[in-house]
Amino acid sequence: MTTLQTTPTTNTANPPTITTITTDTNPPQQPPPQTPKKKLINLLRGWPAPSLLPAAGLQAAATYVLSNPELAVPVLQYAPDPGYQPLREELARWLGGVYAYAGAWNSSGDRELKGGRGGGESGESGGGGSGSDGGNMTADEFAITGGASQALACVLQSFTDPGYTRAVWVVAPCYFLACAIFEDCGFHGRLRAVPEDEVGVDVGVLERRLRECEEEPWENHPSKHPSPDRKLYRHVIYLVATCANPSGKTMPLFRRQQLVHLARKHDALIISDDVYDLLQWPVSPTPPSPTTPSAPPSPLPPIPPLPLLSQIDAALPPSPHEPQGHTPHPRFGHAISNGSFSKLVGPGVRTGWIHASPGFAAGFAATGTNRSGGAASQFAAAIVWRFLSGVDAGVVAERARVEEELVVGPGAIFEVAGDEAAVKFPRNLRLSFSWVDEEDIVEGVARLGRVVRSVLEDGGKGGVGERSGKSDTGAFK
Numbered sequence: 001m002t003t004l005q006t007t008p009t010t011n012t013a014n015p016p017t018i019t020t021i022t023t024d025t026n027p028p029q030q031p032p033p034q035t036p037k038k039k040l041i042n043l044l045r046g047w048p049a050p051s052l053l054p055a056a057g058l059q060a061a062a063t064y065v066l067s068n069p070e071l072a073v074p075v076l077q078y079a080p081d082p083g084y085q086p087l088r089e090e091l092a093r094w095l096g097g098v099y100a101y102a103g104a105w106n107s108s109g110d111r112e113l114k115g116g117r118g119g120g121e122s123g124e125s126g127g128g129g130s131g132s133d134g135g136n137m138t139a140d141e142f143a144i145t146g147g148a149s150q151a152l153a154c155v156l157q158s159f160t161d162p163g164y165t166r167a168v169w170v171v172a173p174c175y176f177l178a179c180a181i182f183e184d185c186g187f188h189g190r191l192r193a194v195p196e197d198e199v200g201v202d203v204g205v206l207e208r209r210l211r212e213c214e215e216e217p218w219e220n221h222p223s224k225h226p227s228p229d230r231k232l233y234r235h236v237i238y239l240v241a242t243c244a245n246p247s248g249k250t251m252p253l254f255r256r257q258q259l260v261h262l263a264r265k266h267d268a269l270i271i272s273d274d275v276y277d278l279l280q281w282p283v284s285p286t287p288p289s290p291t292t293p294s295a296p297p298s299p300l301p302p303i304p305p306l307p308l309l310s311q312i313d314a315a316l317p318p319s320p321h322e323p324q325g326h327t328p329h330p331r332f333g334h335a336i337s338n339g340s341f342s343k344l345v346g347p348g349v350r351t352g353w354i355h356a357s358p359g360f361a362a363g364f365a366a367t368g369t370n371r372s373g374g375a376a377s378q379f380a381a382a383i384v385w386r387f388l389s390g391v392d393a394g395v396v397a398e399r400a401r402v403e404e405e406l407v408v409g410p411g412a413i414f415e416v417a418g419d420e421a422a423v424k425f426p427r428n429l430r431l432s433f434s435w436v437d438e439e440d441i442v443e444g445v446a447r448l449g450r451v452v453r454s455v456l457e458d459g460g461k462g463g464v465g466e467r468s469g470k471s472d473t474g475a476f477k
């Protein structure tokens, strides 16, 4: 290949000379120096780090489920409409414990550690009362979902109608991928942004805009005819109440109560996207000084969870917007919690739950896709159930004794004689530290670790004997 090059000159008497260059014979030209490509740092992606994914635990749980035909057959079949029942029960037990004291917050936001049903007061204070507050969550308040995104679409299918539901109020800044779910369900152009203040959704702005919206001319033209087991809401309020994505704000109790009251007044359904609710950890307000030797930080007290908006709503009497007379359940309520295992186990498990009134959960279960195909994620739900239930304390105690010459107290021996079923401790062990020397404590805990690991590897099964129960108490004295 040849090219022509001109040598520029300003002297017109000497026109530019033209030289013929044969590039093939020329030494190769150096490419222009390039700055090295920077490694991409993605501070947008909210996925868990690969090292956090619990593959081994899920494998053990799957082995356990699939190797027992009594479990394997139903989990490989169509699911019941509300979802895998053992997982619903496990959620009620687990979250009932997590939120056991949630009903004990008083209306000013101070906490009274009374436990249980939170002091039992009912009425508009929102502090406690009957229903699902305190540690008394029940399986019928849960429906199993395919994760928070799928659940959101199901809720909109069953409980909203673009010809009836006036607007979707979205707290801004918002989890941006939720917008498309609302738009797909007929709310394109009907999303309304509500700002946050210091502590979460600005209820003053929301109240004003709800009022203005109600004053605008509107004719109901619902295109859906929900059966008596569902209800249409006039408004939807969507937010992330705890560790909001992306602002990080957590709404304190008083703001949660204000929001619930507003929703009840305007016949709104609050969909609280609670995928981060269980991911809070304590932080020290003062970072360690760089001059301090790197001593391990002393543990901070755990953050007590605030009540779910669904709990606050459940503690109040039914609102005037509840359908009268012809529904199988006395109430649907005005707030639901949309939970997910995506951030707790791994997004690929595509399993979550909603917590709501039993009426709402039953209505959710009656969504067409649930009726036809059964609840989402039946197989994954069973694996998550097994993964969540952990190992049986009785099995661990028995194997510790036989395999490791180690005695620990299984939770069952601490249940109340004659009323064991009322409060159970299937996954608790007691380890005393007054009797043995320090080195034996260290060695004993190491042995216990080996047993727990080996029980987990066996999929949580016994292997030496039956669960240790009351009859064994002598051995644990």
Ligand SMILES: Cc1ncc(COP(=O)(O)O)c(C=O)c1O
Pocket (backbone or CB within 6 Å): 046, 146, 147, 148, 149, 150, 175, 240, 245, 273, 275, 339, 340, 341, 342, 347, 352
């Ligand atoms: C606030 C929020 N909601 C929902 C989701 C998605 O939840 P799921 O995986 O359960 O569908 C995410 C994922 O990042 C999220 O941040």
